[in-house]
Amino acid sequence: MTDDLAIEATGLVKSYGKVKVLAGVDLRVASGTVFSLLGPNGAGKTTTVRILATLLRPDAGRARVAGHDVVEQRRLVRSRISLTGQYAAVDDLQTGAENLRMMARLSGLSRAGARRRAAELLERFDLTTAANRAAGTYSGGMRRRLDLAAGLVAQPAVIFLDEPTTGLDLPSRQAMWEVITGLVDSGVTVFLTTQYLEEADLLADRIAVVDHGRVVAEGSPAELKRRFGDQRLDLDLDDLTTWRAVVEHLGARVVRSDPDRLTVGVTTDGSAAHVRAVLDEIDPHHSAVRRFSLHSATLDDVFLSLTGTTKEPARA
Structure with missing residues (x-):
């Protein structure tokens, strides 16, 4: 030592x-x-x-x-x-x-x-x-x-x-x-x-x-x-039918989803080119996505990547 x-x-x-x-x-x-x-x-x-x-x-x-x-x-x-x-x-x-x-x-x-x-x-x-x-x-x-x-x-x-x-x-x-x-x-x-x-x-x-x-x-x-927490692109979708279609289309790329709020989170490298590519992929007619926001990685994202959970329970 x-x-x-x-x-x-x-x-x-x-x-x-x-x-x-x-x-x-x-x-x-x-x-x-x-x-x-x-x-x-x-x-x-x-x-x-x-x-x-x-x-x-x-x-x-x-x-x-x-x-x-x-x-x-x-x-x-x-x-x-x-x-x-x-x-x-x-x-x-x-x-x-x-x-x-x-x-x-x-x-x-x-x-x-x-x-x-x-x-x-x-x-x-x-x-x-x-x-x-x-x-x-x-x-x-x-x-x-x-x-x-x-x-x-x-x-x-x-x-x-x-x-x-x-x-x-x-x-x-x-x-x-x-x-x-x-x-x-x-x-x-x-x-x-x-x-x-x-x-x-x-x-x-x-x-x-x-x-x-x-x-x-x-x-x-x-x-x-x-190293372990990708940036996340959050999408607010127009309706439940669109939300379901986007979740199904993105598949394993979805890291967060909330049907009540009609939101979907997808990993991204944070570049403008990648964000544009994702939006064009899921919303080519510019009618499905109402708003989007880009989030930097947090330790919650690291936990999700490493352990499959975003919250650390009280005891170990």
Whole structure:
């Protein structure tokens, strides 16, 4: 493992009985970046996170996190990482400040050091005004920020965020995005799984897509969209009869269709020549297509291409 890699995994295999969840996963995560692992339900995301966070042993393969082997040096790995899941793991009966001071004491800080660290984190996560309120009175977004703050008490090198914004409203999710960006700016490596594709698109430096226990694609969001997500020409058609005829004529080229809205989406290279050719092909008399629009590829399109689904379910 080189110094610029925070995580390196080679050939990870994991089965539960006869069900093979991971079938040889390879990952390389650069230090000080956001790396997002995406995939449909059952693809192996959470199993991968649990192995890298030393909560599961792989059946085969090796992985190193923060310079240490996840099997042979579990204690050293755990001293350098933090794991925050979908649900906030805070004590509702304690105040926000008490939660953080407790975690700091458990991490080995003195009483004075615990107070200082708690105060720093409360300010960093915009929780100072709520510091002396019971955590049970916090909103979902505040609880999630408190949970993340607790995970940072020991100043980890790598933090695993397993669907940290699931169930939050948009303002709370945006606040978490700012927090994640701030973590990377401070040198922390963030390993993110998320069910929101636009979240990965916004935050991740690199993305790996897993399906059926294997990495099927990896790259920056822009690279993946360029390689696997064709541009799409959306057509609004005149009536249902025309819509059916166009869908039948285009066949496998149709990537989206909606009979209620009389729309059809077809792949295109985005050039004016190709758009004109498609319009002339399906509407030679200039009477069937009412409107058309050209859309750049999104991560949803990448998912459709790689996994056959446009939405990532909540768990893996």
